[in-house]
Amino acid sequence: MMVSECARCRARWFVRRLMCPKCGSEEIRAVEVQGEEEASTRLLVTPAGLPESYRVRLVRADNCFYLEMLNE
Numbered sequence: 001m002m003v004s005e006c007a008r009c010r011a012r013w014f015v016r017r018l019m020c021p022k023c024g025s026e027e028i029r030a031v032e033v034q035g036e037e038e039a040s041t042r043l044l045v046t047p048a049g050l051p052e053s054y055r056v057r058l059v060r061a062d063n064c065f066y067l068e069m070l071n072e
């Protein structure tokens with residue numbers, strides 16, 4: 001899965017950011033991480049503009065947890 005990483009302090013998040021909340025850097029890049037699925041669920045009530053239903057999963061990678069939205 002792809003996550004965002006700060007090029008300066010290497011903090012990572014599953015959401016896109018324009019600035020690192022940890023060090024203030026604006027150098028944010030996308031990096032791929034490999035992890036294991038810890039849990040998943042299907043959302044049936046979703047925000048406007050998103051699919052009527054989709055699956056989200058909690059993935060553990062590099063001792064961090066990430067939420068991933070799956071179009072399935």
Ligand SMILES: [Zn+2]
Binds near residue numbers: 007011022024
């Ligand atoms: Zn940073």
